[in-house]
Amino acid sequence: MTFPMYVSPEQLMKDRADYARKGIARGRSVVVAGYDNGMAFVAHNPSRTLHKVSEIYDRIGFAAVGKYNEFENLRVAGIRYADLRGYSYDRSDVTARGLANAYAQTLGTVFTQESKPYEVEICVAQVGPTAASDQIFRLTYDGSVTDEPGYVAMGGATEPLTTGLRERWEPGMSLASALRLAAGLLRPGAEPASGPLSAEELEVAVLDRRRPRRAFRRLGGPLLDALLSPDDPTSDIPTQDDRRPGPHDLLTGAPDA
Amino acid sequence: MSSSGDRTDGRLPTAYRAVGGTSFVEFLGAQAPHLLPGGERREHLGAGTVVEAPHGTTIVALTFRDGVVVAGDRRATMGNLIAHRDMDKVFAADDYSVVGIAGTAGVAVEMVRLLQVELEHYEKIEGTLLSLEGKANRLATMIRGNLGNAFRGLAVLPLFAGYDPGPGTGRIFSYDVTGGCYEEQRHHSIGSGAHFARGALKKLWHPGLLREQAVAVAVEALYDAADDDSATGGPDLGRRIWPTCAVVTELGVELLPETDLEPTVQALVEARRDNPGGAR
Secondary structure: OOOOOOOHHHHHHHHHHHHHHHHHHOOOOOEEEEOOOEEEEEEEEEOOOOOEEEEOOOOOOEEEEEOHHHHHHHHHHHHHHHHHHHHHHHHHHHHHHHHHHHHHHHHHHHHHHHOOOOEOOOEEEEEEOOHHHHHEEEOHHHHHOOEEOEEEEEEEHHHHHHHHHHHHHHHHOOOOHHHHHHHOOOHHHOOOOOOOOOOOHHEEEEEEOOOOOOEEEEEEEHHHHHHOOOOOOOOOOOOOOOOOOOOOOOOOOOOEE | OOOOOOOOOEOOOHHHOOOOOOOOHHHHHHHHHHHHHOOOOHHHOOOOOOOOOEEEEEEEEEEEEEEEEEEEOOOEEEEEEEEEEEOOOEEEEEEEEEEEEEEEHHHHHHHHHHHHHHHHHHHHOOOOOOOHHOOOOHHHHHHHHHHHHHHHHOOOOEEEEEOOOOEEEEEEEEEOOOOOOOEOOOOOEOOOHHHHHHHHHHHHOOOOOOOEEEEEEEHHHHHHHHHHHHOOOOOOOOOOEEEEEEEEEOEEEEEHHHHHHHHHHHHHHHHHOOOOOOOO
């Protein structure tokens, strides 16, 4: 007579957590940090098409690290959740807290019930009318959710990132200083020798609280270069969108097309 | 807690995480069909029941040098009554397109709201804009879905127009009640005063109109519609109610403020004094 091998629940959960954590640690990191007029998302991501940061709803943004197909799945689910909720009630009834709860339940269920946990860590951020009402929620692979004050770092080797943010991030800092801080901390492999990441290696977006409805904008081109350069006086994005045809969510600061 | 009904323990149902769907309308139809325009009400109404509800009236659209202008009067009628005098019937569907509505106001406004979410939903999921034809076809699908309602007198007939960055021109699309979508050249009008507005547009439109001229033509066509159609509201100087007017160019949609429309309307009313037909 054979018995199935006994694995204690503690061991089972620990194995799953280790598996997920290893997967996440392999990836590049993302920093989300508040600034005076909104929230900045900075991802170490050289790809221009596979985004780690994106828009969920009018005032809500999303950032993720880990396995692309898994967090892309969650991103689309979040957009569907938000659009359905906004359509059936009102646009103002879609909140980051509600979305974070739905994500937490989903990740928690996948962690305990499916054959493998999601190897992702995600962040849901919302801007309010003032910096004090901004919200950042961080969700991990097992469905734990935490409400982060002001900033969050996710991905591989987050220890030095979090330490750096704790020491140098302060409420009400300008967009340019927040971006330079994040770009300086997001070094590959945390080698102190290498300089801050350049604009080509970064995916940068903001939720700008001054914009009327959809607050999410991606930054690129000369505008991003100017914001990242310590010698440039540009400290924030213009409140007017680019005057050119195409998707409205990209700000490049390029002259009129 | 949720309108979708099948949420369990607050987690996102499997359908939310399904791969591939970029249409909010299809998602809504699967998850919450009662929220579709005219969705659940269908069963309560037998075929042949005709419902009395406010109707929107005249919309005009015309192309000009830099894009397209869409304007609508502000009246909604219910039988021989004026249901609303200051209703907006021209809406921005997204950054580069507008939709003007004629027909049952309640269903039409709901359809516009759904179209706005549909276009934004696609934009967010795909990270790119839908083509202008793509947008026009999405609207056609919604109208087709409303055919049952149309038999009960709840038809919706919108006019869709937008800026197409490919050729760099404004384009106009009209619809029939079965969801047929037709591209119109130069100008078009829909609604109860459409015949009179179209007559005016034929005489007033010419190629290469400038923006201000195009707005003046749109306002004048609506004036002519209101002159002969009792369901179309004319300029109401006493209440200071002006037509809704949207201009779409490569810079996007702009809904003209009252301060722009007031002088245009005043000038038109002045020009028509002792010249009611606008002979020139």
